[in-house]
Amino acid sequence: MSSSIGWGLIGASNVARQWIVDAIRAQPDSEILNVLSSSEERGARFATENGIPAHTTDIDAILTDANVNAVYISTANQFHCSQTLAAASAGKNILCEKPVALSIDDARKMIAACRDAGVVLAVNHHLRCNAMHQKLQQLLEAGAIGQLNAVRVFHANFLPQALQGWRVNDPNGGGLILDSTIHDIDTLRFLIGSNPTHVMAMTQSGRLAHDGVEDGIMVVMRFPGDVLVQIHGSYTVPFSEGGVEFYGSNGVLIGRDCMSQRAAGRLFMRNADGEKEIPVHHHNLYHYALAAFSNAVRGTGQPAATGEDGLAALAIALAIRESALTGRQVEVEIP
Template sequence: MRWALIGASRIASGYVIDAIRAQEGADIQSVLSTDLGRGTSFAKNNGIPEALTDLDMLLADDTVDAVYISTTNEKHHPQAMAAIAAGKHVLCEKPLAMTLEDAVEMVRAAREKGVVFATNHHLRNAGSHLAIRELIASGRIGKVLSARVFHAVNLPEHLRGWRINDAAAGGGVIPDIVVHDADSIRFHLSEDPVDVVAKAGTSGMGEGVEDSVMSVWSMPSGAMVQTHESFTHGFAGTGIEFHGTEGSIFARNVMTQEPVGEIRLVDQSGESPVTFQAHNLYHRALGLFTNAVRGNGSPSADGVDGIKSLAVAHAVRQAAQSGSAVRVDYGGF
């Protein structure tokens, strides 16, 4: 299975290239960058044979089976649509697109073309999150009454740029982090938020985009979800909690790309640590994607998962701007 990278990004070089090459028989043929110098340097540093600036040329290579898209958010839709039209399988970074309509179009086009289309939601691949999901599904905490996600971090200097100052490129903490938390809640509870209320603002980093947001989501089961996302919190730590009729789950420092953190289960018998596998998140995600391309199973997060996490993020932004509760529109999915 041969790949092309659309975007010479840090996430590609830091995580995804290694995960692609960890799959049996997989390698990377080319990388696309708007800057030939950057692309050439990226290709050389990562052992990729070819750097290109023309998307059509990259997609015309019949030896390429799949593409990984990690460009800025406003480019995802046109690049994915071109890749799908060329018959390539697509793994796309979140959020899938700038608008819900564009994301829906991408997913429907992939279905019509018969190619695998997936969203790179890495957290659901973590051993910690798989363990949490199993605890909830097996009834260890009874009926879930509420959940809390705290995902307020200090955005590193090298990741700022468009994320803190370019709304047209999809900047802001809502498209960057709320989509992760939406996917995580959906993954754990197997249900989709109905409506949200929210408050957003800037707390020292945002330049024309929000850098902090808090929201409350209502779930079909009656559970309530409280979330906090930010780019400006250097010492808060991250985590997720679930509280049920029979117990509570407390997970700390698990909202990350690394296989770290700790989980505690508290119920009538007391408090106990929960063990989990410390595997590489991206190796698992790329393994499931590769198997799906070969006709076995599904990606860890498919296109519909990408649509739904985007829909929740859009509702959070609309609620923050309007000051009113907003019902989540899932675009027919």
């Protein structure tokens, strides 16, 4: 392909408006050519507000455009699989929102279709692109706190009214686990470098969500090496500062204010010498992700989170959901 990347947005979403449009335009030789929305009115407004030359309600208008090399899929979760399969068949590279799909079978079909078509499939797990998490991963890999014993993740916040909708009323595609906890899962996989073997979970519902959709969760996970991990996630906790804590045999690494989409987070190490802050040089998470994706499309490197990363995170998330529904410890199987 030429060095220029033409984009089609499949979904006129809030995340596309707030983060992805800017991140695409921050890449050299990249432009957004069209946006799809099921609503003509919403699509027209999105295109006008974001300076996009065309909008459509027909996905084929994007997939048959030879100038479109890549698509960003941010429609409702139940459409990710069918739209990815259609895009792969049309030879388009794909950046898909999480969860990559709603079932393991669908995720595997998506990965296979993209592999067979020779196109890139990436999943928008943004937290692994946070500079603080990347610094933390380097320190863990270097053994800065000795043998890892336990981890705590705090990702509780209050979901704004504009983002509620399907997240709090769709028993299949909505809920905290596939919307937020799955980000924690991917971040833990990135930081620890392995997958959990077993999970247990309890959920809350009714504070914001309804019809049994979870809006709060506590998870316990066991990773290889007998490392225990706790996740607290919520849609209903205002004023909470998200963070992570890693406990090792020789010290503790603490990340504060590091579980959002912002280029933020402070990192501290606590050991026998006391507590000190570790310098972090921040960058825009989405600029970083889109740069990695663009390089992969041009044949250099891998996306920040691959389709396989998305599949693994989904498998763990579904195991957590099963545990919450059954009240049992669930063994994790990564396809």
